[in-house]
Amino acid sequence: MIKKIKKLKSSLNFSYSLISGTALILAACSNQQEVPIQPINSSAGILVGTQATESPDRIINNYQQYQTLLKATKSGDTELASQFLQRLPASAMSNSLRNALLQQLGKQLNWSKFQEQYALLDHKSIDQETRCYANLGGMEHDQAFVNQLSQYSSGLSTGCNRLLEYTAKNQQISQQNGWHRVRVLLAKNQISNARNLAQALGSPLPNPLTSSAGSSMGAQEALLYQVTGKENRNKANAAYTLQQISANLTPAQIGFGWAQLGLTQAYSLNAETAINYFDRADPQQMDTEMWEWYARSALRLQRWQKLSQIIHSMPEELQQQATWQYWLGRCYQAQGQTSNAEKMFMRAAKSGRNFYSLLAQEALGKKVDTRNTVEKSSKHLQNTIAGDGKIDRALVLFRTAQGENNWPMRKQAQQEWRYAIRDFNEETLIAAATLAESNGFYEMGIYSADRADNKLNYNLRYPAPFKELTVRYANEVGIDPSWVYGLIRQESRFMIGAQSSVGAAGLMQVMPATAREIARKLNMDSSEINTMQGNIRMGTWYMANARRQLGHEVLATAGYNAGPGRARRWQANFPLEGAIYAETIPFDETRTYVKNVMANTIYYAHIFGESRNSLTKRLGTIPAR
Numbered sequence: 001m002i003k004k005i006k007k008l009k010s011s012l013n014f015s016y017s018l019i020s021g022t023a024l025i026l027a028a029c030s031n032q033q034e035v036p037i038q039p040i041n042s043s044a045g046i047l048v049g050t051q052a053t054e055s056p057d058r059i060i061n062n063y064q065q066y067q068t069l070l071k072a073t074k075s076g077d078t079e080l081a082s083q084f085l086q087r088l089p090a091s092a093m094s095n096s097l098r099n100a101l102l103q104q105l106g107k108q109l110n111w112s113k114f115q116e117q118y119a120l121l122d123h124k125s126i127d128q129e130t131r132c133y134a135n136l137g138g139m140e141h142d143q144a145f146v147n148q149l150s151q152y153s154s155g156l157s158t159g160c161n162r163l164l165e166y167t168a169k170n171q172q173i174s175q176q177n178g179w180h181r182v183r184v185l186l187a188k189n190q191i192s193n194a195r196n197l198a199q200a201l202g203s204p205l206p207n208p209l210t211s212s213a214g215s216s217m218g219a220q221e222a223l224l225y226q227v228t229g230k231e232n233r234n235k236a237n238a239a240y241t242l243q244q245i246s247a248n249l250t251p252a253q254i255g256f257g258w259a260q261l262g263l264t265q266a267y268s269l270n271a272e273t274a275i276n277y278f279d280r281a282d283p284q285q286m287d288t289e290m291w292e293w294y295a296r297s298a299l300r301l302q303r304w305q306k307l308s309q310i311i312h313s314m315p316e317e318l319q320q321q322a323t324w325q326y327w328l329g330r331c332y333q334a335q336g337q338t339s340n341a342e343k344m345f346m347r348a349a350k351s352g353r354n355f356y357s358l359l360a361q362e363a364l365g366k367k368v369d370t371r372n373t374v375e376k377s378s379k380h381l382q383n384t385i386a387g388d389g390k391i392d393r394a395l396v397l398f399r400t401a402q403g404e405n406n407w408p409m410r411k412q413a414q415q416e417w418r419y420a421i422r423d424f425n426e427e428t429l430i431a432a433a434t435l436a437e438s439n440g441f442y443e444m445g446i447y448s449a450d451r452a453d454n455k456l457n458y459n460l461r462y463p464a465p466f467k468e469l470t471v472r473y474a475n476e477v478g479i480d481p482s483w484v485y486g487l488i489r490q491e492s493r494f495m496i497g498a499q500s501s502v503g504a505a506g507l508m509q510v511m512p513a514t515a516r517e518i519a520r521k522l523n524m525d526s527s528e529i530n531t532m533q534g535n536i537r538m539g540t541w542y543m544a545n546a547r548r549q550l551g552h553e554v555l556a557t558a559g560y561n562a563g564p565g566r567a568r569r570w571q572a573n574f575p576l577e578g579a580i581y582a583e584t585i586p587f588d589e590t591r592t593y594v595k596n597v598m599a600n601t602i603y604y605a606h607i608f609g610e611s612r613n614s615l616t617k618r619l620g621t622i623p624a625r
Helices: 002-017 021-031 056-074 079-085 092-107 111-120 128-136 143-150 158-169 175-187 191-201 217-228 238-248 251-267 271-279 288-300 304-313 322-334 338-349 355-363 379-386 389-404 407-421 426-438 442-450 467-477 481-491 512-522 526-530 532-550 553-562 564-569 578-583 588-607 615-619
Strands: none
Touching: 056 079, 056 092, 056 389, 056 407, 079 092, 079 111, 092 111, 092 128, 092 158, 092 407, 111 128, 128 143, 128 158, 143 158, 143 175, 158 175, 158 191, 175 191, 175 217, 175 251, 191 217, 217 238, 217 251, 238 251, 251 271, 251 288, 271 288, 288 304, 288 322, 288 578, 304 322, 322 338, 322 355, 338 355, 355 588, 355 615, 379 389, 379 426, 389 407, 407 426, 407 442, 426 442, 467 481, 467 532, 481 532, 481 553, 481 588, 512 526, 512 532, 526 532, 532 553, 532 564, 553 564, 553 578, 553 588, 578 588, 578 615, 588 615
16 A cells, blocks of 8 residues: 555655646646536437546546545545545545545645535535534535534544534534434443543533432433443343432433433333333434334234324324335224225325335235336447446446456446436436446446436336346246345345455345355356356255245245344244234344345346236235244
């Protein structure tokens, strides 16, 4: 890394030494000159970007320098990034590097240079931490943003923690919000940040936390930590401890404690106990996650009246989500309120093309409609889109990454594509989706088509490449090809060389250890995990094996993602509706995964002509554990 930086620094210094200050500015401007590209069909609403294209060599060279400089900048070197950004065209790379540069300048309290770079930042792509430093340095004065941060229920970056400490010290956030944030930090075992914020609020936490004698807010929060700390809230006597110390706590602290204990029990699927604890919580101390698990606990036990009460008490933004609109409809239905049920199902059905919109449509007696409202774009339109420098940059990076099997470069190509199409209208999105698909850039084809809410082409949204192999291997092991495609779309978006952070590989994201086990049983070489044919063969075999072991497609889908053992543990002691099982999976990733795979499966089934398929029937009933 040091050698790369020195080499780059030498190269940049040499370049700059040959050019006068005035000429340098002109060169920087000429490098970013935008040459308008005329739309070939303005009456059709095609809107094309205007950035000039660059040579492939220049794009790849910029990417390589960007990678080196991004690491250097994050390590504290800001000089080279500032120079490089003068000649780097507007792109996802320039946005990412400038955000990293601003965050370092903020950490260094270098507000003069921060202000210079902040004025050049594309504010459509501003990172939260950059925004925090802008408020800390006085470039922004967004009190609503600061208040929102003080009510945050998850971790924050260094800059945002600094901003909260500064505003707390200057009494620019309420004591109520400030101490709630301390409570959250302690519950997440972020002790150092909690101490700093408590100090800024004027009542330090005792050191150690266990020596919490006294009546100050800091002492009270330390006392509450004996219940809400990560290890403490899992103890069998946590509820008893909370009751014992309640006399020394405020109502808000007590209510927060019960909410934390309720969440812990809900994640363990102890629904009865979770409801009991949530009932005793302070609604003002409950975040989105807590409200949803309060509702899921009632759903798990099919207590429809209780679930209805919880949904009506949720924050408005949660009530507007298709998930809770659908389940509120089910509550009304269970209580015989047919008209109210239909209203909620209609709202959920209009939410797009997702798990709950499908279930809501079926509750209304309708079937999924996969008829296209627009055709794929012509080659002429694709060429027009390809003439935009931003799109061209993404495609150059994609093709190079594919040829070199360079996964980091592939990810950058994806980021450049998202940047390029972010302001496209729907007509142009369909053209971009067609272009991406025709280049084998399937994940961005899906991404682009999914962003068009009214102009629908289901073949772009749900492509089916590699069909001969996929159908062949699915049929060999006796599973539905639609299910396989539903899973691949969720797993890899059809990226042949896809690699996950935990080592899963290929179209079907097979883990190396699993590949070795499957290879022994199928007389394959485990290295075939890295080929398209081998990966599909392994993945379909594993899907079929999971279904044989677990006896149900939904359980097998959960098992494919989280392991068969966990899928079994999440079953109830009584038969459970498949949709309820899916919604109450305690792993966020797996819950989303199962719902998306099953919804994808229905769309593929209809595209493939299996029109009698319904999501409700497919989910079925999960047998008792």
